[in-house]
Amino acid sequence: MLGLRVAAAALLPLRCGAPAAAMSTLLVSQPRYAWLRELGLQEENPGVYNGRWGGGGQVVTTFCPANNQPIASVRQANLEDYEETVKKAKEAWKVWADIPAPKRGEIVRQIGDALRQKIKVLGSLVSLEMGKIFVEGVGEVQEYVDVCDYALGLSRMIGGPVLPSERPGHALIEQWNPLGLVGIITAFNFPVAVYGWNSAIAMICGNACIWKGAPTTSLISVAVTKIIAKVLEDNKVPGAICSLVCGGADIGTAMARDERMDLLSFTGSTKVGKQVALMVQERFGRSLLELGGNNAIIVFEDADLNLVIPSALFAAVGTAGQRCTTVRRLFLHESIHDEVVAKLAKAYAQVRIGDPWDSDTLYGPLHTREAVKMFLDAVEQAKQQGGSVVCGGKVINRPGNYVEPTIVTGLPHDAPIVHTETFAPILYVLKFKEEEEVFAWNNEVKQGLSSSIFTKDLGRIFRWLGPKGSDCGIVNVNIPTSGAEIGGAFGGEKHTGGGRESGSDSWKLYMRRST
Structure with missing residues (x-):
């Protein structure tokens, strides 16, 4: 897959300057974007x-x-x-x-x-x-x-x-x-x-x-x-x-x-x-x-953190937080909360931000300027409701709709902003003590699309998969919330539809x- 990115370099644009509206300045009209004609696209x-x-x-x-x-x-x-x-x-x-x-x-x-x-x-x-x-x-x-x-x-x-059939000679x-x-x-x-x-x-x-x-x-x-x-x-x-x-x-x-x-x-x-x-x-x-989906990952004290950190990172910042399966709530057992937050913040600092067509880029822009405003509004609401921004929270000073991937801690599980799906790379990190309470917190939001737990406890895994576990349409174990295979039915419950x-x-x- 990485090879495809390099091989397609000739198909992709250079970094560009300020927007222009004239027909001659449409990207499709510029030589660098001649590859768009291969798809039959015109001005x-x-x-x-x-x-x-x-x-x-x-x-x-x-x-x-x-x-x-x-x-x-x-x-x-x-x-x-x-x-x-x-x-x-x-x-x-x-x-x-x-x-x-x-x-x-x-x-x-x-x-x-x-x-x-x-x-x-x-x-x-x-x-x-x-x-x-x-x-x-x-x-x-x-x-x-x-x-x-x-x-x-x-x-x-x-x-x-x-x-x-109950009738003789029938089917x-x-x-x-x-x-x-x-x-x-x-x-x-x-x-x-x-x-x-x-x-x-x-x-x-x-x-x-x-x-x-x-x-x-x-x-x-x-x-x-x-x-x-x-x-x-x-x-x-x-x-x-x-x-x-x-x-x-x-x-x-x-x-x-x-x-x-x-x-x-x-x-x-x-x-x-x-x-x-x-x-x-x-x-x-x-x-x-x-x-929509207000998806959660739950990390228990026995979890393998070598799996947790990349999984949470990918699920939170992939597609710049604009997947319906993006993780928006990360529940951490109180005994490992500080350790995981520190490791996750370090991983966030290493995310390569850039033009989506550059082969080294792992994180691109939000889709629209309106999405940037929604991001900023959500960060401000999180602060007003008692949250602390561990990293991110700002617009990146470059052309396009770029914002910093963001981690927020210190909010209660039922804070209004935590229960609001924001289509942006904002991860709310929340503490829990017991399995029963955190399973209930996973299910308390209106949406029910994707969910995941990280644990080595087989009994807990089957309780998670059972009738008193996750109420979501996609229930994961030791993998991220984002991503699904075509062979399974994709969808969710409650306000997910x-x-x-x-x-x-x-x-x-x-x-x-x-x-």
Whole structure:
């Protein structure tokens, strides 16, 4: 993976100066960024695809978080574009649903191969537009590739049992059929992988998809769709099977309220997710929600600190704290609290901060200027509530949206700021005495996505995994909260939304069952 970063140096930009808005100063127009053309990107790009490219809505320019320079523009969808796209996707579904599932799986496999051929340049775009370091950008594309491989095998396995009947000469057959049209709304922090989790599985199940990515990562949505569209066209199936509608809240609201949308998968904040859920439920529709996470790591006195320090560091500062699985609460047994804080602060001081495309960088910028303000507000609230900043807490004096990775101690477990998910690299370190209390503290926040304990006590491990342990959808032992494998179902409980994506039996959410 590290080799990919070095090999892609020619694809990535030099450090840049102040932002500029003129067409000639868009990054896509500059020779150093000529690699963007390999993805079919221009100065202005159509943001609607339904078998053909178009768009009649607002033109939105996206910016590089590392220097706040404009990259290129996307003409988004208006409501007329959305209406046309829904109609074309519904028509495309009639063709797609008749194709045998293994054949659908083969086409999805080809999508994975096409992504694999563009993995470095697409990973570079993720780094440029989202802001995560290049190795993470490539890893995100790889995850979509892996899901396509997984979906290929799954396409020969979806089905239900034949059950014994109480009536002589009868049998009960559990039949699974596609829902029809699946809407997919994704967030800025994983602009490729989350769409892959949803679309690859939805497609082999026989559904057509309409995707609305985050407006701030519209170029990634366009580039990914161009790759998919070519595969569909080469296979002589309707391109509208994987439609795209770049847009803002008006398009998202239309998707949530549209009775033709048989399933709406939404990834984003708990606040917006609640609004989406209410709109979908009002029409008795189906929703799949992947929302926030206020994740915790619990470190007991018998833990191996050689595992704890790098795990907590990676989980807290990876993707600059902008993962839904980022650790935000670190519970330390009181007997090891001071030792762990000192070692962790030393590790934080060694984190290499820089441009996300530099091969030595481990920590890049926040996605937007608004995120920087949220970071500063959270640090100030933590201080006002009695917290002490051990390290970090400030904006870094350089171009872009850079802030210092931050450790805060001295807060009670139930401080308001501790119970608030802040999408930033702020780690609240908290003391505990007993297992029972800290398990309860892990569960007392509204979200329930990911959690982890570090211990060598087997009894404690099984209590953690059991009914009185963690109430999260992802429960880890001696590993970080961040990171998940595609073969398992990904998702969380409570205000995280309850949805499950990717592996295990998540495919059932994209189908309807009849007996």
